[in-house]
Amino acid sequence: MDNxxxxxxxxxxxxxxxxxxxxxxxxxxQPSAGHAFxxxxxxxxxxxxxxxxxxLSEKLIQSHWENNYVGSVKALNIVRxxxxxALTDANTPAYVYNGLKREQLLRTSSVVLHExxxxxxxxxxxxxxxxxxxxxxxxxSFDAWESEFRKIAQGLGGGSGWVVLGxxxxxxxxxxxxxxxxxxGPVGTTPVLVLDMYEHSYQMDYGAAVAKYxxxxxxxxxxxxxxxxxxxxxxG
Amino acid sequence: MDNxxxxxxxxxxxxxxxxxxxxxxxxxxQPSAGHAFxxxxxxxxxxxxxxxxxxLSEKLIQSHWENNYVGSVKALNIVRxxxxxALTDANTPAYVYNGLKREQLLRTSSVVLHExxxxxxxxxxxxxxxxxxxxxxxxxSFDAWESEFRKIAQGLGGGSGWVVLGxxxxxxxxxxxxxxxxxxGPVGTTPVLVLDMYEHSYQMDYGAAVAKYxxxxxxxxxxxxxxxxxxxxxxG
Amino acid sequence: MDNxxxxxxxxxxxxxxxxxxxxxxxxxxQPSAGHAFxxxxxxxxxxxxxxxxxxLSEKLIQSHWENNYVGSVKALNIVRxxxxxALTDANTPAYVYNGLKREQLLRTSSVVLHExxxxxxxxxxxxxxxxxxxxxxxxxSFDAWESEFRKIAQGLGGGSGWVVLGxxxxxxxxxxxxxxxxxxGPVGTTPVLVLDMYEHSYQMDYGAAVAKYxxxxxxxxxxxxxxxxxxxxxxG
Amino acid sequence: MDNxxxxxxxxxxxxxxxxxxxxxxxxxxQPSAGHAFxxxxxxxxxxxxxxxxxxLSEKLIQSHWENNYVGSVKALNIVRxxxxxALTDANTPAYVYNGLKREQLLRTSSVVLHExxxxxxxxxxxxxxxxxxxxxxxxxSFDAWESEFRKIAQGLGGGSGWVVLGxxxxxxxxxxxxxxxxxxGPVGTTPVLVLDMYEHSYQMDYGAAVAKYxxxxxxxxxxxxxxxxxxxxxxG
Numbered sequence: 017m018d019n020x021x022x023x024x025x026x027x028x029x030x031x032x033x034x035x036x037x038x039x040x041x042x043x044x045x046q047p048s049a050g051h052a053f054x055x056x057x058x059x060x061x062x063x064x065x066x067x068x069x070x071x072l073s074e075k076l077i078q079s080h081w082e083n084n085y086v087g088s089v090k091a092l093n094i095v096r097x098x099x100x101x102a103l104t105d106a107n108t109p110a111y112v113y114n115g116l117k118r119e120q121l122l123r124t125s126s127v128v129l130h131e132x133x134x135x136x137x138x139x140x141x142x143x144x145x146x147x148x149x150x151x152x153x154x155x156x157s158f159d160a161w162e163s164e165f166r167k168i169a170q171g172l173g174g175g176s177g178w179v180v181l182g183x184x185x186x187x188x189x190x191x192x193x194x195x196x197x198x199x200x201g202p203v204g205t206t207p208v209l210v211l212d213m214y215e216h217s218y219q220m221d222y223g224a225a226v227a228k229y230x231x232x233x234x235x236x237x238x239x240x241x242x243x244x245x246x247x248x249x250x251x252g
Numbered sequence: 253m254d255n256x257x258x259x260x261x262x263x264x265x266x267x268x269x270x271x272x273x274x275x276x277x278x279x280x281x282q283p284s285a286g287h288a289f290x291x292x293x294x295x296x297x298x299x300x301x302x303x304x305x306x307x308l309s310e311k312l313i314q315s316h317w318e319n320n321y322v323g324s325v326k327a328l329n330i331v332r333x334x335x336x337x338a339l340t341d342a343n344t345p346a347y348v349y350n351g352l353k354r355e356q357l358l359r360t361s362s363v364v365l366h367e368x369x370x371x372x373x374x375x376x377x378x379x380x381x382x383x384x385x386x387x388x389x390x391x392x393s394f395d396a397w398e399s400e401f402r403k404i405a406q407g408l409g410g411g412s413g414w415v416v417l418g419x420x421x422x423x424x425x426x427x428x429x430x431x432x433x434x435x436x437g438p439v440g441t442t443p444v445l446v447l448d449m450y451e452h453s454y455q456m457d458y459g460a461a462v463a464k465y466x467x468x469x470x471x472x473x474x475x476x477x478x479x480x481x482x483x484x485x486x487x488g
Numbered sequence: 489m490d491n492x493x494x495x496x497x498x499x500x501x502x503x504x505x506x507x508x509x510x511x512x513x514x515x516x517x518q519p520s521a522g523h524a525f526x527x528x529x530x531x532x533x534x535x536x537x538x539x540x541x542x543x544l545s546e547k548l549i550q551s552h553w554e555n556n557y558v559g560s561v562k563a564l565n566i567v568r569x570x571x572x573x574a575l576t577d578a579n580t581p582a583y584v585y586n587g588l589k590r591e592q593l594l595r596t597s598s599v600v601l602h603e604x605x606x607x608x609x610x611x612x613x614x615x616x617x618x619x620x621x622x623x624x625x626x627x628x629s630f631d632a633w634e635s636e637f638r639k640i641a642q643g644l645g646g647g648s649g650w651v652v653l654g655x656x657x658x659x660x661x662x663x664x665x666x667x668x669x670x671x672x673g674p675v676g677t678t679p680v681l682v683l684d685m686y687e688h689s690y691q692m693d694y695g696a697a698v699a700k701y702x703x704x705x706x707x708x709x710x711x712x713x714x715x716x717x718x719x720x721x722x723x724g
Numbered sequence: 725m726d727n728x729x730x731x732x733x734x735x736x737x738x739x740x741x742x743x744x745x746x747x748x749x750x751x752x753x754q755p756s757a758g759h760a761f762x763x764x765x766x767x768x769x770x771x772x773x774x775x776x777x778x779x780l781s782e783k784l785i786q787s788h789w790e791n792n793y794v795g796s797v798k799a800l801n802i803v804r805x806x807x808x809x810a811l812t813d814a815n816t817p818a819y820v821y822n823g824l825k826r827e828q829l830l831r832t833s834s835v836v837l838h839e840x841x842x843x844x845x846x847x848x849x850x851x852x853x854x855x856x857x858x859x860x861x862x863x864x865s866f867d868a869w870e871s872e873f874r875k876i877a878q879g880l881g882g883g884s885g886w887v888v889l890g891x892x893x894x895x896x897x898x899x900x901x902x903x904x905x906x907x908x909g910p911v912g913t914t915p916v917l918v919l920d921m922y923e924h925s926y927q928m929d930y931g932a933a934v935a936k937y938x939x940x941x942x943x944x945x946x947x948x949x950x951x952x953x954x955x956x957x958x959x960g
Contacts, residue, residue, distance in 0.1 A: 345802060593908065
């Protein structure tokens with residue numbers, strides 16, 4: 017807690033609905049909304065054992081969670097503290113402030129995307145009939161969806177980025193999105209299935225063999241999670 | 253339906269399960285979801301008379317809607333057709349396909365953001381008490397929110413980008429986001445108030461005087477729209 | 489000189505080969521290289537009268553130079569001072585430091601590109617035979633070059649970016665480059681002809697009529713400048 | 725040669741100064757310039773044995789060269805062929821054309837940067853006195869340079885990007901640049917020392933331990949190459 021002062025911690029702890037007193041469980045059924053400037057994010061644990069994902073090693077999953085995801089949480093919290101300082105400093109030019117806002121955007125979406133990714137991993141890769149038919153209704157067939165999703169992923173090999181199946185609430189379309197890095201992303205879209213294509217997601221296990229990683233991901237999708245997200249979007 | 257040929261309409265109509273026979277009304281009370289590959293977007297008219305926005309000229313608003321927004325709708329529709337062709341062409345490398353997916357992302361978010369922007373413009377600039385208190389709850393005070401929102405906007409002067417007040421559904425925080433261009437954006441976030449900072453939003457009226465444009469925007473915000481969007485997000 | 493302390497000034501003055509004593513002219517025939525951390529850039533005046541460019545108004549040119557170019561020079565100098573402070577502060581995380589390095593890159597290339605742009609503007613638009621033949625040798629014909637250069641420019645309409653005819657010294661090819669913003673750019677390439685496609689380059693005169701601006705640019709190219717730059721590159 | 729027709733090969737072969745007839749050595753002392761549209765790039769072999777770099781495994785270096793560098797060469801050549809087709813197709817909208825130009829920029833700089841990177845690798849990590857003094861003249865001390873270079877690299881860990889020590893010919897400054905991906909880069913700058921920070925440069929050997937990779941890079945810099953590049957730039 018080096019970079020966060022006690023006051024921040026108390027406020028943040030209240031914001032996320034947990035008690036600041038160790039051992040005392042928060043009573044709130046759902047966390048209340050956080051403070052735009054004071055919010056500090058707590059890392060979400062892996063929703064499965066690091067060694068339990070088919071096709072991806074325990075070492076890779078553990079490093080991915082610990083170094084890349086938790087690393088982004090820590091960076092996000094520090095950037096937020098820096099923003100708060102900068103906001104009260106009249107000497108900070110707007111474009112310098114925005115340099116921090118850019119890092120905030122990048123880290124926020126890194127945190128969000130990683131949490132969505134891990135939550136839709138660790139399953140048996142089998143989509144049930146209702147998910148399959150909902151996807152088929154939008155893409156013509158489930159295979160047509162999978163084919164495009166895999167193609168986007170393949171094209172991101174060797175660099176950074178994400179593939180997102182999402183529901184665009186302004187266009188009312190369930191479609192696949194290409195993202196170049198954490199900071200890219202479709203506005204007003206509910207993510208349904210998220211695939212991390214940064215090289216730290218696969219290099220340790222597969223080197224440059226991107227296609228093998230994509231296969232592994234499909235084998236280990238936790239479709240129940242995607243189904244829950246999909247259920248929150250408008251039906252076709 | 254100028255930009256959509258009959259075949260596309262029939263396919264799309266079939267795809268979304270409504271009747272393609274003229275005169276037969278679909279029973280769904282709300283528009284059904286579009287087809288991921290066949291969908292073609294129809295431009296949404298300005299929700300006000302082009303000359304009715306305080307502080308922004310009719311000529312500017314009309315050009316912004318016609319050239320930049322409708323231009324993006326047309327481009328999006330053409331890019332979608334190209335993607336459909338490319339998907340069935342086995343010779344298209346994945347990275348060439350992704351070049352089109354990038355343009356799709358850029359144009360989709362341009363369309364979405366412009367529709368959100370015009371819809372939160374053309375008002376009297378006065379936020380009612382409930383909106384003010386909801387924003388104050390997150391930012392400490394309404395003024396603290398406005399101060400950061402304006403600072404981000406100022407820093408984007410002379411380039412491209414957007415400022416978005418949005419509710420991040422993963423972090424449960426209502427906060428301001430900096431965006432470098434249409435393709436940037438926070439994932440899993442519900443947009444509440446959207447400000448276009450591309451130079452075509454103000455150069456014609458204000459030249460490089462960015463601060464005057466930001467003033468004009470605040471004078472003409474249609475807060476009723478922002479309030480409706482905010483009402484759909486979780487309370488703090 | 490608000491943001492630069494006296495010591496900096498003296499060092500910077502020495503670095504650019506001028507005397508720090510008012511009235512004493514530096515004897516160096518060419519400015520010596522600047523200091524990586526202490527360097528502060530001086531704005532270069534327009535190489536022509538603001539009203540002397542065919543097809544672009546005095547008001548537009550003056551605003552472009554004063555607000556966008558000089559604005560970037562000022563921002564660059566401030567960002568450089570901030571970097572120097574950050575470098576000596578052990579508490580600055582590397583990714584926060586890089587936020588400033590990103591702004592430095594953006595502003596540096598904005599400054600460089602604007603200086604190159606103004607320097608290849610204000611002419612009669614007529615390329616002499618040697619330039620034409622050198623370009624034709626690379627592109628098949630001078631018209632083929634112009635056609636691609638114009639197409640890239642057209643595609644950048646409504647957003648930000650640059651078109652650069654440049655000589656890639658690693659590939660030994662004279663070719664046209666698309667650039668999304670100041671921070672994009674081909675590595676190891678000598679710029680020969682530079683066209684600013686940010687909307688502040690034309691909106692004031694032409695609104696969204698991009699093609700008219702491109703015509704105006706071609707009418708006012710100072711080809712002598714491009715020829716001098718080309719002469720420094722390897723012959724085909 | 726699947727994607728390049730015979731005519732292209734002959735032109736390209738001429739362009740790079742080699743004979744199209746196997747076994748016949750080209751007489752040209754230096755390759756002549758290539759054709760902007762017809763040029764096809766030939767991969768440059770590693771300038772050292774893949775297993776000869778201190779601190780980086782043969783497997784990693786071989787995969788980096790073969791999959792990432794040669795992969796980019798192949799992609800660049802295909803994108804160039806696509807551009808040529810698109811240029812003659814009047815139905816190609818300018819923004820679709822630019823999607824290919826963006827990929828061309830990305831792949832061109834990937835090729836250029838990788839060639840520069842491998843060429844400044846495989847040495848003993850010892851800079852001679854003249855290089856050290858030239859760098860010290862710009863950065864205050866050689867250590868100050870190394871410290872900033874390492875900091876930028878550290879901040880790029882977990883994502884993509886490059887660090888470049890380069891001489892900016894417009895500003896006359898030798899300085900370090902941060903680059904977010906292949907397509908970023910300082911305009912009008914001569915690269916002197918180039919460090920690849922894409923995760924494929926180190927994950928296979930070091931996982932997420934970025935600092936160890938940076939150490940390994942410094943141990944294996946071939947300073948003779950950097951010195952030669954530096955010698956071509958203006959003296960301070």
